[in-house]
Amino acid sequence: DAGITQSPRYKITETGRQVTLMCHQTWSHSYMFWYRQDLGHGLRLIYYSAAADITDKGEVPDGYVVSRSKTENFPLTLESATRSQTSVYFCASRTPSSYNEQFFGPGTRLTVL
Amino acid sequence: RKEVEQDPGPFNVPEGATVAFNCTYSNSASQSFFWYRQDCRKEPKLLMSVYSSGNEDGRFTAQLNRASQYISLLIRDSKLSDSATYLCVVNPGGTQFYFGTGTSLTVIP
Numbered sequence: 436d437a438g439i440t441q442s443p444r445y446k447i448t449e450t451g452r453q454v455t456l457m458c459h460q461t462w463s464h465s466y467m468f469w470y471r472q473d474l475g476h477g478l479r480l481i482y483y484s485a486a487a488d489i490t491d492k493g494e495v496p497d498g499y500v501v502s503r504s505k506t507e508n509f510p511l512t513l514e515s516a517t518r519s520q521t522s523v524y525f526c527a528s529r530t531p532s533s534y535n536e537q538f539f540g541p542g543t544r545l546t547v548l
Numbered sequence: 549r550k551e552v553e554q555d556p557g558p559f560n561v562p563e564g565a566t567v568a569f570n571c572t573y574s575n576s577a578s579q580s581f582f583w584y585r586q587d588c589r590k591e592p593k594l595l596m597s598v599y600s601s602g603n604e605d606g607r608f609t610a611q612l613n614r615a616s617q618y619i620s621l622l623i624r625d626s627k628l629s630d631s632a633t634y635l636c637v638v639n640p641g642g643t644q645f646y647f648g649t650g651t652s653l654t655v656i657p
Contacts, residue, residue: 466643477552477635477649478592485643493644525591534580537645539591 441540458526467509554648571636584635
C-alpha cells in the first residue's frame with residue numbers, strides 16, 4: 436500500500452541497548468523527518484533529511500543517529516538507549532515546498548526500562 | 549521562548565457549540581501556518597493550511613494575524629467526531645516546522 440509506514444509499532448528495551456526504528460515511504464518525497472512526542476513538549480524534531488545521503492540535526496538530536504541510503508527509507512537508531520528516550524516516535528515526509536503538508540507514519544511507542 | 553504556544557485546554561463543549569483556539573508564534577518572519585488534528589494515540593493529520601486572507605473549509609475557519617503573531621481556528625456546530633487534539637504548526641522559513649503542544653477538545657453529547 437502507498438503511504439508511510441513505521442516498524443516496530445511498539446518496542447520495549449533496556450537501558451544501554453541499541454534500537455533501530457524503521458521508516459518507509461512510497462511517495463518518493465525528498466524530505467523525511469523524525470519527531471518525538473512527549474507530554475508537555477509536543478512534537479520535537481530529532482533529525483531530518485532533504486534527500487538520500489543528506490541528513491541534518493533538528494532540535495533534539497543527542498543520542499540518535501540516522502542514515503538515508505535510499506530515498507524511501509529513513510531509519511533512526513538509538514545507539515545506547517536511555518530512559519529519557521521513552522517516547523512516541525513519528526516519522527514524516529513531504530515534498531520540498533514549505534506550503535505542503537507533512538504526512539506522518541503511525542508512530543512507534545518506545546519504552547526504555 | 550517557545551516557537552509556538554497554545555492553550556492546552558481542555559475545552560469541553562456541547563454538541564452544536566462554536567469553539568475557537570488561538571496559537572501564538574515567536575518568529576515574525578514565519579511563512580507558512582497549519583492546523584493539524586491528532587486523535588488519541590494516532591498520528592497528526594493536516595486539518596487545514598492557514599492563508600493570509602483567512603480560509604474556510606466547511607465548519608472550520610482559520611485566520612492569521614501577522615501583526616499580533618497569532619493564528620486561530622474556529623469550529624462551528626461542533627460534532628462528537630471533532631473531539632481530538634488540535635496542533636498549531638508554524639514554518640519560520642526553511643525546512644523545519646514547529647509544532648505547538650496541542651489543544652484538547654472534547655465535544656459532549
